[in-house]
Amino acid sequence: MPQPAKFAVLLLLWAYAPLSLSQTPLSTPATAPKASTEPVQPVYGSIAGTIFDQSGALVFGARITLIRDKQNIQEVTSNTDGQYLFTNIPAGGFQLTIAFAGFATQTSSGELHPGEALTLNPIALSVASAVTEVQVSLTRVEVAEEQIRIEEKQRIFGAIPNFYVTYNPNAEPLTSGQKFRLAARSLIDPFTFVAVAGTAGIEQWQNHFAGYGQGADGYAKRFGAAFADTVSGTFIGGAILPSLFKQDPRYFYKGTGTFRDRAAYAIAMSLICKGDNRRWQPNYSGLLGSVAAGGISNIYYPAQDRGAGLIFENAAINIASTAITNLFQEFVIRKFTPSAKNHDTTQN
Numbered sequence: 571m572p573q574p575a576k577f578a579v580l581l582l583l584w585a586y587a588p589l590s591l592s593q594t595p596l597s598t599p600a601t602a603p604k605a606s607t608e609p610v611q612p613v614y615g616s617i618a619g620t621i622f623d624q625s626g627a628l629v630f631g632a633r634i635t636l637i638r639d640k641q642n643i644q645e646v647t648s649n650t651d652g653q654y655l656f657t658n659i660p661a662g663g664f665q666l667t668i669a670f671a672g673f674a675t676q677t678s679s680g681e682l683h684p685g686e687a688l689t690l691n692p693i694a695l696s697v698a699s700a701v702t703e704v705q706v707s708l709t710r711v712e713v714a715e716e717q718i719r720i721e722e723k724q725r726i727f728g729a730i731p732n733f734y735v736t737y738n739p740n741a742e743p744l745t746s747g748q749k750f751r752l753a754a755r756s757l758i759d760p761f762t763f764v765a766v767a768g769t770a771g772i773e774q775w776q777n778h779f780a781g782y783g784q785g786a787d788g789y790a791k792r793f794g795a796a797f798a799d800t801v802s803g804t805f806i807g808g809a810i811l812p813s814l815f816k817q818d819p820r821y822f823y824k825g826t827g828t829f830r831d832r833a834a835y836a837i838a839m840s841l842i843c844k845g846d847n848r849r850w851q852p853n854y855s856g857l858l859g860s861v862a863a864g865g866i867s868n869i870y871y872p873a874q875d876r877g878a879g880l881i882f883e884n885a886a887i888n889i890a891s892t893a894i895t896n897l898f899q900e901f902v903i904r905k906f907t908p909s910a911k912n913h914d915t916t917q918n
Contacts (some may be wrong), residue, residue, distance in 0.1 A: 578798075615682050619690035621648045621668060629695060638662065661686070669758030674698045685735040714742035721820075723753055723909045724893075731759045734808065735899055736823045737910050743846035753809040757801060763896035769796045781872025791815040795870055802866045807859025815847040817855045821899050829901075836896035840889050856892065860885035 619634070632648040636656050643664075648654045661684040668676040673695040682688050708716075717738060724732040733756050744752070756762065770792040773779060782791040808819040822844060824835045843853040856857040864881035904910050 592700055597666075613684055614658045614660060614690060615684065615787035617664070617666075617680075617682060617688045618688065619666075619678075620692045621652045621654065621670075622692055622694045624694060624696055626675050629670055629673075629749060632668055632695070635667045635669075637665045637667060666690075668693055668695065668851075670695055672698060678705060710742050711748075712746055714744055714748060718744070718748055718752060721752075722917060724907050725909065726901055726903055726906050728908055729761060730755060731761055731831050732903060732907050733911075734819060735822045735903075736807040737825070737904065739822055739824075741818075741820070741822070742829040743818060743844075743848065744812075746809075750805075751810050751821075753804045756808075757804055762800065763797075766796045766800055767794060779872050779875055781874055795867070798870060799867055802863040803859065806862045806866075807856050811859050811862075815854045817851070817853065818844045818846060818854060821896055823904065824900060832900050833897060836900040837893045840893040857885070857889070860888040861879065 571696045621632045623629050629648055629652050630650045634646050634654045635642050636644045644662045645658050646654050659682055661682050663681050665679040676693055721733050724791050726732050770789055773792045812819045824832050841853055842850050847852045864884045
């Protein structure tokens with residue numbers, strides 16, 4: 571066969587061979603699987619929604635937590651449009667917790683199906699009904715008022731008034747009204763009348779102020795004079811002058827230090843006092859109060875018991891008696907004053 575003929579035959583064999591092979595398969599399976607025409611369902615889905623407040627304003631920055639099986643799965647925050655979005659969430663039941671400062675925490679639950687893009691209904695936050703904590707701060711006047719109430723309960727042996735002593739070294743200064751009230755409270759106390767009555771009785775027994783005479787008339791005069799001394803001394807030295815000079819008429823218990831230091835302090839307190847500015851200063855109120863009360867007593871004392879000499883003599887006696895009383899206050903009286911508060915006695 572000529573070469574061109576051989577070429578033609580080979581070409582024909584090459585052209586028909588694939589067709590023959592495709593039309594006549596070598597083997598055919600008895601049961602071939604049929605290809606599925608249904609689309610594959612995705613497993614994950616998404617959850618979206620919007621957050622408002624009670625006024626209808628969109629809430630930006632709310633914290634939304636996705637919870638499943640009591641475990642936090644994801645957490646997102648709402649955007650400026652109040653919207654939030656969770657993606658790649660497995661199908662199944664879920665719960666959302668929405669929290670925002672100043673508002674009550676809200677919850678929302680639902681069921682996410684495979685491949686579902688779930689949009690929840692808008693959630694409106696309500697203002698939290700939290701308990702407002704109110705801190706009440708007392709004024710200095712109110713603090714002083716409370717301290718006076720404590721002092722008005724101080725009684726030696728539970729009976730004798732001990733109002734003009736403070737066991738609080740940092741006691742608040744008294745207002746003028748409080749100084750006058752403390753003076754009045756001291757004067758109307760029943761024991762004050764008992765003390766005046768006893769003083770008048772001793773004076774009559776010793777025939778002091780002989781010009782008053784004896785008997786009921788003499789006793790009445792001595793009682794009236796003693797009570798007048800008490801009123802003038804208490805109001806002038808404990809209220810009027812302390813208000814003018816802005817000084818505290820009370821004895822500030824020390825309670826610490828050596829015996830010598832405390833004794834010197836108690837004696838010095840008959841000549842110095844605390845000012846309303848909390849600084850130590852000369853006790854003008856007490857010193858001038860004694861002189862002023864002595865001057866007023868010249869009005870009702872018998873003629874032989876009057877005069878400038880007696881006024882200053884009595885003022886000196888008053889200062890000495892105050893120093894002695896202060897020593898008792900510092901070392902003795904507190905032990906017999908059951909209602910005395912156990913304040914810190916550290917001095918400023």
